[in-house]
Amino acid sequence: MNQIRRPLDVAILEALAYSDIFDYPLSLDELHRYLPVPASRADLAPALANLRGRVAERDGYYFLSNRDEIVDIRQARAAASAKPFARAMQIGRILGRLPFVRMVGLTGSLATLNLSKNPDLDFMLVASRERVWTARALSLLVGRWARLLGNTLCPNLIISETALEWPLRDLYSARELCQMIPVAGMDVYHRLRVANSWTSEFLPNAIEPPVIVLPEVALLEVSQTSEVWGARLLRGKLGDRLELWEMNRKVARLSSQPGFGEETVFNAEVCQGNFHHHRKWTREAYEERLADLGIVELNSFLIQPSLTSRHCERLLRSNPLHSQQIASSGRAPSSQ
Template identity: 40%
Template sequence: MVGVGEQLERCAASRGSPRGPAPLERAILGALVYADLFDYPLTLLEIHRYLIAVPASLLEIRTAIARSKWLTDRIVERRGLWTLRGREHLCELRSQRAAAAARLWPHALRYGRILAALPYVRMGAVTGALAMDNAEDGDDIDYLIVTAPGRLWLCRAMVIALVRWAARHGIALCPNYFLSERALALEDRNLFTAHELTQMIPLFGGPIYQHMRAQNAWTARFLPNADGPPWSAEVVATGGRWIRAGLEAIGRAPPGAWLEAWEMRRKIRKFSTREGGEVRFDPDHCQGHFDGHGQRTLAAFAERFHRLCL
């Protein structure tokens, strides 16, 4: 099987022929195949944003769909949503999940305001299913957190305390990715990571979000139309800034560095007993994706995209 990266290269470099689909047709199908892995049909605007490997305008996409028998044999529109043929039931499922997401967003914003007030937190964004309004009641609220350099593990400890407090109130917070400000350029450069970056909804720390996107300009190779966030919430931190500033000043003293090193060693020792997945633990990273979700998604995309392109 051709790897995902090589498939995208071929899609971007191919010139099309009377016997096969043009690059734009493949790119449109690719966007819908990827979304289908998450049972998620797309609007035309979303197809445009998440078009794979080939930059194109909304008009070019609309025209390609209208004129391509190759595409219309494989995709279908229902109530303004596009999906793979045989998957039309997902249009109703999207409505149900959007309603569930609407019930989760107030909690995501409320706890986002608290996160913004914690010492050493510099940026926070909602990721995962909720970022796409593709959630179900009771789902975790996933966050990516950017921290001050040298205090990632102390910051994480405070965030986990908030997670436990929220759980007592029936809210499942899942801050599953921590980065320090000096580690914004991501090493995993693939379609899955590009989607996670371009789908996430920044809640606070807008300048750092912009810097992170600039540090990961490689995402344009995979999703050339996905510039900036889908939308931005910009919550205001709960609590006084002077309290956070005071706590951070205390934490800059020598005992703070000792506590940071102790907490990092303690947690890495614990995490090292678990195997597999996409993980990285060091002074600037706490990535605990033990289930290997990204690699499984890429493998599933490669298989389905290849099969539907035949």
């Protein structure tokens, strides 16, 4: 997609409208980061001045006018998120030591210190080739331990290191990827960002990983012994058979859950269990806010075709449960 250069004031309204969905006012740095057009920080001051009456500021946060209560909401949620965030960093580091886990990223509301209810720890994992479901099973064992500490671990997205490129390109995916906090496997994280450089079409200023300002987290020392021995035991034909067995039984179970559909993907390279259709309701809420602002936006949430025919055929072959659905909708399954 060619970058559509819109007036900066409209771009500011769009960025604030998206964050307003989550009651999340933006600092000046965050506003710059999530603008849908290229701009410098110096460009923001005159544009914000032009938007007086439509955009307000309080305590260093910017938001749509008549929504100043979300500043209090963000500050309260940030305070409530500090302890779960520290716990997530510790657990994420443990996940990063599991056999076949190449990268761990913290996602969801906790990645932005914006917990609104239960402190679920949402993670994205990148797994070794042909070990997505083994990595998932091992991460769920860590989840049982985390539950004893009062946390619910949710590895909502696990992908193979051979499938780093997002199959669906839209604003939702771009925001999720650019907001993710890398916890372990920085080399693979950088490969992930390079493979998805298309995010710059939606968020051209969000190049570097996000910065979270918190007191330093005391990380647990994690032994590499289990990682090494586990990988040795589960390599080869035995590991291949266990991987296939785990995938087949879990796909059968997960595909029968309520909410299975467009935003769920289960195959040899991807395990994505978004049963709550976050993309759909986010898009609807975003379009509603843009309409209230008098903005007719045709491209900010546009689904972009990103699959070559060969890649699409490979996904369909590995995920027959989606073949009929994709063929009828003309779209690839969502990846966030």
